[in-house]
Amino acid sequence: MSDVKFSKEHEWLKVEGDVATIGITKHATEMLGDIVFVELPDIGTSVEKDGTAGVVESTKAASDVYTPISGEVIENNQSIVDDPAKINSDPENEAWFFKLKIKDKSEIDSLMNKEEYEKFAKESAS
DSSP: OTTEEEOTTSEEEEEETTEEEEEEOHHHHHHHOSEEEEEOOOTTOEEOTTOEEEEEEESSOEEEEEOSSOEEEEEEOHHHHHOTHHHHHOTTTTTOOEEEEESOGGGGGGSBOHHHHHHHHHHHHO
């Protein structure tokens, strides 16, 4: 997963050409517990870097989902709306949240790689 970047809000982003796939990290799911509800942005919605782009609710808490970069939502993952538990079982792969047409690729430079994120997650948990 070398082409994956991470945000301080515990989202991951995978870039393929002009499209970024975004979801929440395994660390986020561990903090949230069992996820029971998810709300995703509508296709065609423009989102700004660090803006709210959805909601996840678990048995412990509700949490906003942020977008690590700006863009336009071109696809969302209906399967996690239908079965939110998928997010707990495979958060960094099949349980992605939405895909964006990237507005400004330079915004990706401010995100962390996997090693930096793992260090950040470990430090923020203690």
